[in-house]
Structures are given as structure tokens and as C-alpha cells.
Amino acid sequence: MNTKRILWVLVFIAIINSMGFGIIIPLLYPYGKKFGVTDHTIGLLTAAYSIAQFFATPVLGSLSDRFGRKPLLVFSLIGTCASFIMFGLANSIIMLFAARILDGLTGGNISVAQAMVSDISSPKERAKNFGIIGSAFGFGFVIGPAIGGLLSKFGLKVPFYFAAGIAILGVLLTLFFLKETNKNKTGKSPFKKNSFSFVSLYTVLKMPVVGTAIFTGFLLTMAQFTMLIGFQTFSVDELKLNPTQIGLFYGGFGLSGILMQMMVPAVKKVISSQAIILLISTLFCLGMMILAGFATGIILFAVSIGIYGLFNGLRNPMLNAIIADRNEGNEKGEVMGVNQSYASIGQTLGPITAGLITAISIHSIFFLASFYILIALLFSIRLITKEKQS
Structure with a gap:
């Protein structure tokens, strides 16, 4: 198996997949307003994707354990393509919600791609390879909104059809250039009763190291998406930035x-323990989020958010590597799916709790995010203990 070739094909697929998702981010609200979407219902429209993904990703992960990663990745990308086409053809708010739910239900791209990385990586290379894939997804999310904004000049529907087109490109790349990585597929579910059970969402958390890592990731994801609400409101209401400046920020x-x-890779050479790297990065994130809460001007705010973003970048590579290292059996896809499910619910709860606490002040959003990070810090300390015990 040509590991490097598979990895770089996955990188390209990750970029076009996340770019397609990012393209529609700045368009959801202005496009949805034509069908009655308000500043209140946009939150529900955004959450619909995450809630559907919460239930779907462990099922898709489990199916990838049984039947292989490649067919499930193709299925996920086709579902994404169909959802973008539905957006372009939408004539009601119901169709917008249906499109978001479809995208969430078939949105197993990330967890299946992570399972493939786990399949082809040795324990020594896992953190590095997860970092590469994470960078690819991040790059797509960064350039996607910019592309969506440019394409919207030709009509609000154009970006949706463009996103559908690059999803089809991902399907073709997967079919013709990506080899199956799951050599242990059995056609059977690795869990009892030979079928996926949502009880796994709870039982996986009871796994000493894996469960602690997944819950830590859930808390840090919830903190990040809480912070993003504060980031948007503070940038507009306090700093008076325009949309272009916010996009650059x-x-x-x-x-x-x-x-x-x-x-x-360079960080791993200095500190070999992934759990310790996670602890240090979480500590920096906590400090910077508290600092952001006290910021009143753009300089302190930019410095604190920039350094937070820097160390937050270590979160997923370390957590995914820890989970994969303790999950060498035939249930990699399902466990990665469960991990993504908790990330999805964190993406939903973060903005909801941030919206509730804005009644106090904009600054309180950053302190709420700090509270979530503080709890995650305690669990990351526990993770080091659990790793030593195992």
C-alpha cells in the first residue's frame, strides 16, 4: 500500500470537501432571507446540520468498518453534492432545512477520512498525519468563504452549484485514485448483535483513555464555537469592523x-507525549481566552485570538492520535464517528449557550468559553493519568 499517495489523495479530498462547506457559510443568511430565514432561525438552520451529523457519523463509521472506507466516503460526498443542489433549487425554508439535514446525515466525510488515516499510519506517524489532514480541512474552511463571496457576485445560487461540482470532483478522485485502506472489513458490525447501537455513544465514553479524549475534545469544540459567536459580535458591535475586515480577521x-x-512533527520531537502536548496547548488556550474577555481594543483582542488559534490547532491532531493509538481493533471507523458526533453536538451547544449569556455582556461569552476550556484542562490532566495507567 502506497501510504504517501493515499495520504495526499485524502488531503486533496479534504480540501475540496471543506472548501465546499466553507463556500456556503457566508451565504446561508442572505440566501435564506428570501425564504423567511431570520436572525433567530439561522441558528436553527446551522444547528440542523450538526444535530443530524451527531446521529449519522457513528453509523457511517460503523458501516465503514464493515464494508470498507472507500464506498462510505463516496456515499458521503454524493450526499453533500445532493444537498448543495437542493440549496440551489430551493423554493422554501423547508427545502433549506431538508438540504442541511441531508448534508448532516451523509456528512461522514471527516470521520471516514480520519479512520483511513488511522488505517495507513504507524503509531509514530499518526499525530503528524492527523496534523496534515487537519491542515487540509482547515485550509479549505479558510478559502471557502472567500470563494463563496466572490462567486456570489454572479448570483446567490452560483456558489451552491460550484460547491456541488467540487463535491463530484471528490467522488471521482475517491473512485479512481483512492485505494481501500480497511483490510479488516468483515461485513459484520464489531459491536454486539451485529448492528450499530446508539448505546455505543455512551459505552465508548467508558473506555479509559479513548472516552476521556473524546469528552475533552467535546469540551474544547464547544469552547471554540462559543468563542466564534463572541468573535463575530465583538468584531461588529465593539470594534466596528466591516465584513471584509472580519473575513480577513x-x-x-x-x-x-x-x-x-x-x-x-517538530513539536513531537521536543515533547513525545501527545497527552502532555494537549495539556500545554489547552493551558495556553485558557489563558488567551481569559485575555480576550478583558480586551477592549483590537490589538489585545487580535493577539489573544491569534495565539488561541495557534495552540487550538494542536487539539485535533493530538486527540485523534490518542484515540487511534488506543483503538487498534475493527471498530476504528465507529469510534472516530462517535468522536465526530460529540464534536457535532459541541458545535451546536456552544453557539446556543453563547447566545443565552450575551444577555449579560459580549465579554461574558469569552469567559464562558474559558470555563469550558478549564473543565477540558482538568480532563486533559486526567488523560495523562489514564495513559500512564494503561
Whole structure:
């Protein structure tokens, strides 16, 4: 098996997949307004994707354990393509919600890609390879909104059809250039009763190291998406930035995380323990988020958010490597799916709790995110203990 070729094909697929998702981010609200979407229902429209993904990703991961990664990745990309076409053809708010739910239900791209990386990587290379894939997804998310904004000049429907087109490109790449990586597929579910059970969402958390890592990731994801609400409201209401400036600001935040993910091999040479790297990065994230809460001007805010983005970039490569290292059996896809499910629910709960606490002040959003990071810090300390015990 040509590991490097598979990895770089996955990188390209990750870029076009996340770019397609990023393209529609700045368009959801202005496009949806034509069908009655308001500033209140846009949150529900955004959450519909994450909630559907919460239930779907472990099922898709389990199916990839049984039947192989490649067919499930193709299925996920086709579902993504269909959802973008539905957006372009939409004539009601119901169709918009149906499109988001379809994309969430077939949105197993990330967990299946992570399982493929786990399949082809040795324990020594896992953190580096997860960092590469994470950088690819991050790069797509950064450039996607910019492309969506440019294409929208030709009509609000154009970006959706363009996103559908690059999803089809991902399907073709997967079919013709990507080899199956799951050599242990059995046609049977690795769990009892030979079928996936949502009880796994709970039982996986009881796994000493894996469960702690997944819950830590859930907390850090919830903190990040809480922060993003504060980032948007603070940038507009306090800093008075225009959409272009906000886009550049957000792009800088995304790029800082990508740069750190590219430095994972160098970081691993200095600190071999992935759990300790996670602990240090979480500590920096906590400090910077508290600092952002006290910021009143753009300089302190930009510095704190920039450094937060830098160390937040280490989160997923370390957590994914820890989970994969403790999950060498035939259930990699399902466990990665469960991990993505908790990330999805974190993406939903973060903005909801941030919206509730804005009644106090904009700054309180950053302190709420700090609270989530503090709990994650305690679990990351526990993770080091669990790793030593195992």
C-alpha cells in the first residue's frame, strides 16, 4: 500500500470537501432571507446540520468498518453534492432545512477520512498525519468563504452549484485514485448483535483513555464555537469592523491553526507525549481566552485570538492520535464517528449557550468559553493519568 499517495489523495479530498462547506457559510443568511430565514432561525438552520451529523457519523463509521472506507466516503460526498443542489433549487425554508439535514446525515466525510488515516499510519506517524489532514480541512474552511463571496457576485445560487461540482470532483478522485485502506472489513458490525447501537455513544465514553479524549475534545469544540459567536459580535458591535475586515480577521485565525498543525512533527520531537502536548496547548488556550474577555481594543483582542488559534490547532491532531493509538481493533471507523458526533453536538451547544449569556455582556461569552476550556484542562490532566495507567 502506497501510504504517501493515499495520504495526499485524502488531503486533496479534504480540501475540496471543506472548501465546499466553507463556500456556503457566508451565504446561508442572505440566501435564506428570501425564504423567511431570520436572525433567530439561522441558528436553527446551522444547528440542523450538526444535530443530524451527531446521529449519522457513528453509523457511517460503523458501516465503514464493515464494508470498507472507500464506498462510505463516496456515499458521503454524493450526499453533500445532493444537498448543495437542493440549496440551489430551493423554493422554501423547508427545502433549506431538508438540504442541511441531508448534508448532516451523509456528512461522514471527516470521520471516514480520519479512520483511513488511522488505517495507513504507524503509531509514530499518526499525530503528524492527523496534523496534515487537519491542515487540509482547515485550509479549505479558510478559502471557502472567500470563494463563496466572490462567486456570489454572479448570483446567490452560483456558489451552491460550484460547491456541488467540487463535491463530484471528490467522488471521482475517491473512485479512481483512492485505494481501500480497511483490510479488516468483515461485513459484520464489531459491536454486539451485529448492528450499530446508539448505546455505543455512551459505552465508548467508558473506555479509559479513548472516552476521556473524546469528552475533552467535546469540551474544547464547544469552547471554540462559543468563542466564534463572541468573535463575530465583538468584531461588529465593539470594534466596528466591516465584513471584509472580519473575513480577513477570521482567515488569520484559521491560518494560525493550520501553521501549528504543520508544525506537529517538530513539536513531537521536543515533547513525545501527545497527552502532555494537549495539556500545554489547552493551558495556553485558557489563558488567551481569559485575555480576550478583558480586551477592549483590537490589538489585545487580535493577539489573544491569534495565539488561541495557534495552540487550538494542536487539539485535533493530538486527540485523534490518542484515540487511534488506543483503538487498534475493527471498530476504528465507529469510534472516530462517535468522536465526530460529540464534536457535532459541541458545535451546536456552544453557539446556543453563547447566545443565552450575551444577555449579560459580549465579554461574558469569552469567559464562558474559558470555563469550558478549564473543565477540558482538568480532563486533559486526567488523560495523562489514564495513559500512564494503561
